[in-house]
Amino acid sequence: MDFRAHLEKDSIFKTISEAGGKLGLPTFVVGGYVRDLILDRPNKDLDFVCLGSGIKLAQQVAKDLGGLQVTVFKTFGTAMIKLGDRELEFVGARKESYREDSRKPLVEDGTLEEDQLRRDFTINAMAIRLEKENFGALVDPFGGVKHLEEKLIKTPLDPAITFSDDPLRMMRAIRFASQLNFDIEADTFEAITNNADRLSIVSMERIIVELNKIILSPVPSYGFKLLFQSGLLAKFFPEMVALHGVENVDNKAHKDNFFHTLQVLDNVSRVSDDLWLRWAAILHDIAKPATKRFDKSVGWTFHGHEDKGARMTPGIFRRLKLPMNEKMLFVQKLVRLHLRPISLVKEVSDSAIRRLLFEAGDDVEALMKLCRADITSKNNDKVARFLRNFDEVEKKMIDLEERDKVRNFQPPITGDEIIKLFQLSAGPIIGEIKEEIKEAILEGVIRNDRQEAHELLMKIAEKKGLINNEVNLKK
Numbered sequence: 001m002d003f004r005a006h007l008e009k010d011s012i013f014k015t016i017s018e019a020g021g022k023l024g025l026p027t028f029v030v031g032g033y034v035r036d037l038i039l040d041r042p043n044k045d046l047d048f049v050c051l052g053s054g055i056k057l058a059q060q061v062a063k064d065l066g067g068l069q070v071t072v073f074k075t076f077g078t079a080m081i082k083l084g085d086r087e088l089e090f091v092g093a094r095k096e097s098y099r100e101d102s103r104k105p106l107v108e109d110g111t112l113e114e115d116q117l118r119r120d121f122t123i124n125a126m127a128i129r130l131e132k133e134n135f136g137a138l139v140d141p142f143g144g145v146k147h148l149e150e151k152l153i154k155t156p157l158d159p160a161i162t163f164s165d166d167p168l169r170m171m172r173a174i175r176f177a178s179q180l181n182f183d184i185e186a187d188t189f190e191a192i193t194n195n196a197d198r199l200s201i202v203s204m205e206r207i208i209v210e211l212n213k214i215i216l217s218p219v220p221s222y223g224f225k226l227l228f229q230s231g232l233l234a235k236f237f238p239e240m241v242a243l244h245g246v247e248n249v250d251n252k253a254h255k256d257n258f259f260h261t262l263q264v265l266d267n268v269s270r271v272s273d274d275l276w277l278r279w280a281a282i283l284h285d286i287a288k289p290a291t292k293r294f295d296k297s298v299g300w301t302f303h304g305h306e307d308k309g310a311r312m313t314p315g316i317f318r319r320l321k322l323p324m325n326e327k328m329l330f331v332q333k334l335v336r337l338h339l340r341p342i343s344l345v346k347e348v349s350d351s352a353i354r355r356l357l358f359e360a361g362d363d364v365e366a367l368m369k370l371c372r373a374d375i376t377s378k379n380n381d382k383v384a385r386f387l388r389n390f391d392e393v394e395k396k397m398i399d400l401e402e403r404d405k406v407r408n409f410q411p412p413i414t415g416d417e418i419i420k421l422f423q424l425s426a427g428p429i430i431g432e433i434k435e436e437i438k439e440a441i442l443e444g445v446i447r448n449d450r451q452e453a454h455e456l457l458m459k460i461a462e463k464k465g466l467i468n469n470e471v472n473l474k475k
């Protein structure tokens with residue numbers, strides 16, 4: 001690969017090369033950018049290393065670019081410049097040594113090779129020279145190019161040392177394998193298995209960044225299987241590990257819910273890049289172990305796993321440091337409703353569809369994607385039949401929504417109107433009346449229409465003895 005030609009196409013490298021030249025600092029572009037350049041993947045984060053002060057280099061570059069702002073992280077000796085949608089990071093080459101009892105390394109100035117050695121994987125430890133005289137020369141001391149060709153994740157040092165120094169690298173190994181569809185070299189994988197316990201010293205925030213990247217990879221089940229086999233998954237997500245395994249009673253076995261969940265996750269991932277829909281797939285059956293029963297006549301049951309799973313969702317989000325906001329509520333809603341479309345397939349009634357539209361609201365499409373993904377039978381005819389029935393359900397949903405607009409239900413008559421009309425003071429009766437009107441709409445007794453709702457309101461009012469002569473009964 002002609003790195004020189006590549007770098008010459010992008011003026012930022014010339015700018016940085018010249019800034020390094022002015023300061024007399026040998027400068028390199030390193031790490032993920034070099035890896036992705038060879039793989040032809042886009043990368044907006046550029047890391048630059050120089051033999052000297054990265055902060056001074058950043059200040060020079062910012063000046064040469066017309067006075068851009070430099071964000072300096074003094075404690076880490078790094079500096080960052082934002083250039084459009086790109087982030088340029090600058091650091092002086094350094095050597096790191098770790099002590100047994102701490103994740104915090106001792107950091108000293110180092111050579112380029114020492115800087116490359118402290119990086120996690122051979123494919124992330126390549127550098128390209130930016131000095132004028134050898135601009136574009138690749139520095140690849142650990143066989144990064146070869147390992148990219150062999151699709152291999154391997155540490156530059158003895159993996160036991162690399163992982164013990166910063167155990168997050170075990171998550172990163174699996175993350176890169178999953179994102180790039182690479183293998184993890186055997187000794188490297190064995191070291192992950194042996195050091196899995198060390199993950200306990202890593203913060204959940206760092207773990208979850210890597211987990212979410214695994215979840216967003218093209219076939220996330222691959223990453224999850226590696227997490228499971230290595231023992232890492234059990235360290236931070238025991239609820240998911242509990243899905244694994246098959247129990248057999250009276251020759252009746254249930255399916256392995258761990259592998260089923262992974263298949264649902266892969267199915268969802270084929271049709272959506274949405275991280276939270278993928279999380280809903282991961283959690284949809286999470287309460288199956290807790291609700292599992294064996295019944296002599298019907299075999300294995302998991303009654304109520306959707307409700308219990310929804311109740312478990314906030315606790316899992318909180319522990320995993322996932323956001324406790326509308327994303328969590330979205331996942332929780334999908335977990336709670338994930339069986340509903342399947343039950344509709346068996347018996348489609350307009351009122352059941354209206355109710356589902358009402359409860360799912362704007363998330364109904366995401367819910368249908370999850371439910372389609374949840375059909376994982378080995379029997380192709382059965383899968384085809386279910387999917388055809390889902391088509392029917394979706395057609396009906398569109399018809400009913402056009403007619404009744406229950407998806408983002410707004411009551412056709414407001415509480416204020418009811419108060420004024422019958423000269424009531426605010427109280428539970430208003431809610432009861434509104435509920436009765438809503439129920440009538442969902443049941444199909446009346447349409448979601450002001451006129452029909454008003455007629456019903458009058459009947460309800462009469463029944464409740466709210467109408468007297470003084471009341472002004474204007475519409």
Ligand code: ATP
Nearest residue numbers: 031032033045047118119120121124125166168169
């Ligand atoms: P991506 O851009 O896909 O997140 P990346 O590895 O390119 O992945 P960063 O996580 O920003 O992006 O890391 C940049 C570089 O820093 C890596 O390529 C690697 O050389 C080094 N690096 C990052 N994290 C670690 C770590 N925990 N241990 C050792 N080296 C690391």
